[in-house]
Amino acid sequence: MSPAEIRAREAIADAGRMLADRGLAHGTAGNISIRLDDGLLVTPTNSALGSLDPSRIAKIDFEGVHLGGDPPSKEGFMHIASYARRVQDAAVVHLHCAHSVAVSCLDGLDPQAPIPPITAYYAMKVGGLTLLPYFRPGDPALADAVAAVDPARHAILLANHGPIVSGKSLDAAVGAIEELEETARIFLLLGGRAVRALTPDQLADLAAAFPS
Ligand code: 13P
Numbered sequence: 001m002s003p004a005e006i007r008a009r010e011a012i013a014d015a016g017r018m019l020a021d022r023g024l025a026h027g028t029a030g031n032i033s034i035r036l037d038d039g040l041l042v043t044p045t046n047s048a049l050g051s052l053d054p055s056r057i058a059k060i061d062f063e064g065v066h067l068g069g070d071p072p073s074k075e076g077f078m079h080i081a082s083y084a085r086r087v088q089d090a091a092v093v094h095l096h097c098a099h100s101v102a103v104s105c106l107d108g109l110d111p112q113a114p115i116p117p118i119t120a121y122y123a124m125k126v127g128g129l130t131l132l133p134y135f136r137p138g139d140p141a142l143a144d145a146v147a148a149v150d151p152a153r154h155a156i157l158l159a160n161h162g163p164i165v166s167g168k169s170l171d172a173a174v175g176a177i178e179e180l181e182e183t184a185r186i187f188l189l190l191g192g193r194a195v196r197a198l199t200p201d202q203l204a205d206l207a208a209a210f211p212s
Pocket of ligand 1: 043
């Protein structure tokens with residue numbers, strides 16, 4: 001096993017523990033992956049993200065064939081679709097974190113902006129968020145839906161399910177999904193009151209000052 005793969009396995013276990021410690025990963029919900037040159041490392045199905053054994057993390061190829069470790073997440077295909085869509089990204093995190101899931105259950109959301117750009121950090125770290133319709137967890141049709149999302153966007157909210165976010169590194173993906181979860185909490189705190197979202201000029205200013 002290459003030193004890069006050993007480091008990636010440890011990074012997934014560290015991220016899972018941190019997300020669980022922060023209350024963002026309960027039970028066996030959620031999955032994490034890192035792209036390697038010869039396939040993906042993905043958390044095993046039905047594993048608790050807070051107590052992963054790095055040596056048992058699954059490895060699959062880019063077609064989803066299981067190469068090693070414990071049986072992979074049933075949503076491994078969703079991770080594969082994410083990497084095919086965003087070739088610049090190297091890590092994907094999917095969680096069932098409560099505030100994002102709560103927003104994903106609201107009726108009448110704008111599929112292209114289920115949470116409006118209410119703060120600068122949401123605009124900078126998450127950017128555009130796409131809401132996909134409900135699919136059963138593990139439904140292969142979810143891969144097609146994820147594959148069809150605008151590749152300029154790295155954050156997706158699955159209706160009645162939770163967020164999936166990719167990043168150039170695992171730290172970037174984790175940071176972005178934490179920002180999304182915190183923004184979902186703020187959005188719910190606002191309780192449907194009239195909100196002053198950032199203007200297009202303010203968003204353009206942020207994009208120019210902090211290019212992704
Ligand atoms: P897995 O345990 O198969 O990764 O599924 C967890 C999950 O988050 C389903 O949406």
